[in-house]
Amino acid sequence: MTSAGKRIVIPPRVTIPIGPQHPALKEPGMFKLTVEGEHIVDAEVNIGYNHRSIEKISENNTHLQNLYLASRICGICSATHNGNYAQAVEFAAEVEIPERAKFIRTLIWELDRIHSHILWLGVAFHEVGFDTAFMLSWRDREIVMDMLENISGNRIHHDMSTIGGVRRNISDAQKEQMLKGFDKLEERVVFYRDVAIHEKTFWNRIDGVGMLEPPIAKKTSAVGPTGRGSGLKVDVRFNDPVQAYIPMIDTGDFEMVLSDRGDVAGRSVVRVLEVIEAINMCRWLLNNMPDGPIRARVRPRIQPNEVLARHEAPRGELIHYLITNGTNKPDRWKVRAPTYNNWTSMAHCLRGDYLADAPIILAAIDPCYSCTDRVVIVDGNGETIRLVSLDNLRIESNKWHKEHPRRE
Amino acid sequence: MQTALDATIQLLAQALAVFVFPGILFITFLALLWQWIDRKVYARLQNRFGPLHTGWRGILQPLMDFVKLLGKEDLTPKAADRRSFAAVPVVMLVLSLVSAMFLPIIDMDPGTSGVQGILSFEGDLVFLLFMSTLMAITIVLAGYFSSNRYGQTGSARTGMLLISFEIPLVLALVTPALLTGSLRLSIITHELSKLSPAYIWLMIIPFIIYVISLQAELERIPFDVSHAEVEIVHGWQVEFSGKKLAMINLAEDIMLVFGAGMVTALFLGGPLLLEFIPIPLFSVEFAGFMATTWVGWVYYTLVFIFKSSLVIIVLSNMRTAFARWRIDQIVRAAWKFMVPLAIINLVLVQIALTYIFPILGVV
Numbered sequence: 001m002t003s004a005g006k007r008i009v010i011p012p013r014v015t016i017p018i019g020p021q022h023p024a025l026k027e028p029g030m031f032k033l034t035v036e037g038e039h040i041v042d043a044e045v046n047i048g049y050n051h052r053s054i055e056k057i058s059e060n061n062t063h064l065q066n067l068y069l070a071s072r073i074c075g076i077c078s079a080t081h082n083g084n085y086a087q088a089v090e091f092a093a094e095v096e097i098p099e100r101a102k103f104i105r106t107l108i109w110e111l112d113r114i115h116s117h118i119l120w121l122g123v124a125f126h127e128v129g130f131d132t133a134f135m136l137s138w139r140d141r142e143i144v145m146d147m148l149e150n151i152s153g154n155r156i157h158h159d160m161s162t163i164g165g166v167r168r169n170i171s172d173a174q175k176e177q178m179l180k181g182f183d184k185l186e187e188r189v190v191f192y193r194d195v196a197i198h199e200k201t202f203w204n205r206i207d208g209v210g211m212l213e214p215p216i217a218k219k220t221s222a223v224g225p226t227g228r229g230s231g232l233k234v235d236v237r238f239n240d241p242v243q244a245y246i247p248m249i250d251t252g253d254f255e256m257v258l259s260d261r262g263d264v265a266g267r268s269v270v271r272v273l274e275v276i277e278a279i280n281m282c283r284w285l286l287n288n289m290p291d292g293p294i295r296a297r298v299r300p301r302i303q304p305n306e307v308l309a310r311h312e313a314p315r316g317e318l319i320h321y322l323i324t325n326g327t328n329k330p331d332r333w334k335v336r337a338p339t340y341n342n343w344t345s346m347a348h349c350l351r352g353d354y355l356a357d358a359p360i361i362l363a364a365i366d367p368c369y370s371c372t373d374r375v376v377i378v379d380g381n382g383e384t385i386r387l388v389s390l391d392n393l394r395i396e397s398n399k400w401h402k403e404h405p406r407r408e
Numbered sequence: 409m410q411t412a413l414d415a416t417i418q419l420l421a422q423a424l425a426v427f428v429f430p431g432i433l434f435i436t437f438l439a440l441l442w443q444w445i446d447r448k449v450y451a452r453l454q455n456r457f458g459p460l461h462t463g464w465r466g467i468l469q470p471l472m473d474f475v476k477l478l479g480k481e482d483l484t485p486k487a488a489d490r491r492s493f494a495a496v497p498v499v500m501l502v503l504s505l506v507s508a509m510f511l512p513i514i515d516m517d518p519g520t521s522g523v524q525g526i527l528s529f530e531g532d533l534v535f536l537l538f539m540s541t542l543m544a545i546t547i548v549l550a551g552y553f554s555s556n557r558y559g560q561t562g563s564a565r566t567g568m569l570l571i572s573f574e575i576p577l578v579l580a581l582v583t584p585a586l587l588t589g590s591l592r593l594s595i596i597t598h599e600l601s602k603l604s605p606a607y608i609w610l611m612i613i614p615f616i617i618y619v620i621s622l623q624a625e626l627e628r629i630p631f632d633v634s635h636a637e638v639e640i641v642h643g644w645q646v647e648f649s650g651k652k653l654a655m656i657n658l659a660e661d662i663m664l665v666f667g668a669g670m671v672t673a674l675f676l677g678g679p680l681l682l683e684f685i686p687i688p689l690f691s692v693e694f695a696g697f698m699a700t701t702w703v704g705w706v707y708y709t710l711v712f713i714f715k716s717s718l719v720i721i722v723l724s725n726m727r728t729a730f731a732r733w734r735i736d737q738i739v740r741a742a743w744k745f746m747v748p749l750a751i752i753n754l755v756l757v758q759i760a761l762t763y764i765f766p767i768l769g770v771v
Contacts, residue, residue: 126638
């Protein structure tokens with residue numbers, strides 16, 4: 001009588017959609033979770049709701065215009081896209097930028113990492129319902145935001161890098177101000193590290209949740225804190241240093257932050273410790289900054305070339321692939337954001353965990369949808385890929401709505 | 409003729425008590441006030457300001473939220489069970505109001521000893537526990553009536569929370585009943601105030617258990633799994649909107665008034681404050697003056713508000729200090745820690761009453 005076909009599964013399997021619009025997600029994405037009671041038995045990840053065709057737009061812009069477009073790819077890691085594009089164009093033009101410019105660019109990248117990681121920490125606190133720590137950590141993030149505003153003029157879109165160097169110089173007064181700010185920031189970050197590790201209600205929510213074993217992390221090519229939280233030695237700053245990372249790593253004072261836990265707790269610890277490491281890096285950069293010009297002249301027409309620029313963004317390895325054709329516009333520009341790599345391990349992390357853990361697991365890779373969604377796929381049938389202009393899209397949608405009148 | 413007039417005046421007075429003071433209107437006022445205190449304390453502990461613009465330091469903000477929600481569009485999902493769906497907010501509001509009417513805020517029946525609420529009868533403690541369970545069952549049904557997946561998950565979680573924390577809640581209330589030998593709220597409050605201070609030691613553990621279980625009953629952080637906005641988008645409330653949501657929010661606030669009032673009545677000595685000073689001037693003359701004249705109405709109300717708001721501040725602090733627990737962690741914590749603690753506490757109370765207190769000579 002107990003044949004497999006007649007077995008009644010209690011509780012029944014329910015598909016719960018997280019997204020495209022959901023309070024746990026700060027940007028649109030779709031996660032279909034099949035749950036049995038509270039256990040997730042299957043997960044499906046759908047992305048692509050935030051496509052803005054930035055790569056296509058860039059082909060009609062000059063390189064200088066693209067710098068500002070690149071920083072608008074993402075609000076949180078704007079300095080990394082902006083700096084990495086400038087770096088790619090410099091590689092293509094085969095120019096060497098002044099030492100001081102390299103240091104300032106690296107400093108902006110590290111400041112960006114600090115603010116991104118503290119922001120992530122706040123989001124992680126929020127996802128497990130610890131709103132007090134969320135509010136307080138975002139208050140203290142203002143210290144680094146004020147620093148960025150002080151040296152670049154903007155809180156979010158710094159646009160500090162330009163082709164051949166940086167836009168602005170750092171004065172001695174600003175340097176002293178920043179060093180003072182780092183002392184306060186370090187004190188606060190150490191406090192949050194202790195909160196994250198010693199506050200039992202928070203630690204119990206992240207301990208052993210969303211396991212990503214090192215072999216699977218390697219197979220799914222996890223990058224950034226997701227990979228380092230699983231013990232993978234992936235950090236472009238150390239593996240393939242560029243800019244001022246070269247003299248900085250050569251001092252031997254800095255080490256890659258690794259954790260062999262492989263769960264959300266490992267990723268959290270890696271991120272928090274990385275903030276402290278980044279503060280020390282910023283101190284080193286400020287104290288050892290050489291004098292000299294901040295910008296080298298680069299001709300607007302870039303010789304035909306094909307380059308790959310790598311950089312360790314807060315979320316992991318960021319790749320800008322650029323083909324230049326002798327004009328002042330790129331032939332092709334491809335951005336591979338770190339979130340794209342980390343998606344592949346997502347379904348594995350989610351499977352077997354509780355529904356209540358889904359938001360923190362999703363948040364643990366620090367997903368940045370706007371970085372990732374730039375693939376031009378318009379037709380859903382899988383047969384053709386075509387570009388549709390806005391006017392055509394409007395005509396088609398009007399037609400569709402006429403054929404499908406609104407339900408009662 | 410005279411009797412008819414007396415009966416009419418009696419009826420009017422009772423209607424006034426039920427509808428205005430200390431009945432529906434006063435309880436609603438308290439509910440909105442508690443919400444404001446809760447929000448303000450929660451915000452200040454997070455280094456925020458909280459409500460600021462409506463009224464004095466935003467004190468009218470809860471009322472504005474309520475009024476604004478009343479004017480919003482009221483939607484019923486197609487798949488929902490229409491009548492039951494519409495009935496849920498009303499049932500919740502009525503249940504919470506009826507529960508709150510048992511609170512001994514002022515003395516409604518000066519003939520009997522002790523401060524009586526509007527409703528009071530022998531065994532009302534059991535009835536109140538039944539009402540709070542009924543409230544939880546209504547919440548479970550609310551999620552299922554809305555036919556929403558988030559709502560159903562939230563309902564399942566509420567059910568699990570209920571079976572975990574109803575038991576320590578009930579066991580915590582056994583101690584005051586045991587000490588006074590009564591199941592009537594007013595008698596318990598009255599008798600407890602006459603016991604010797606040594607009995608405070610027996611009340612500490614049940615007080616802690618009750619406050620923690622109350623936080624779970626009210627579904628607040630760290631027990632807000634059935635709301636959990638980042639996981640299941642406010643759980644069972646997700647489909648309610650407009651007037652229905654306003655009524656549900658009000659019902660939850662009234663349950664907060666009821667919960668804090670129960671703590672006040674059973675553990676903090678009810679609406680008595682200066683009477684506890686062991687000087688005849690206070691414990692005899694002042695108490696008698698307050699119990700017999702209209703000044704007592706004002707005095708008892710103010711003391712009740714003062715003590716309840718202390719409880720609210722404790723609950724707000726709990727809400728600030730923790731992250732949200734997962735439902736399996738909650739169930740495990742409840743059955744491995746809270747329930748055994750409540751049972752051990754009962755054994756200890758019994759041993760103390762039978763063996764230790766007679767030896768020490770405590771009456």
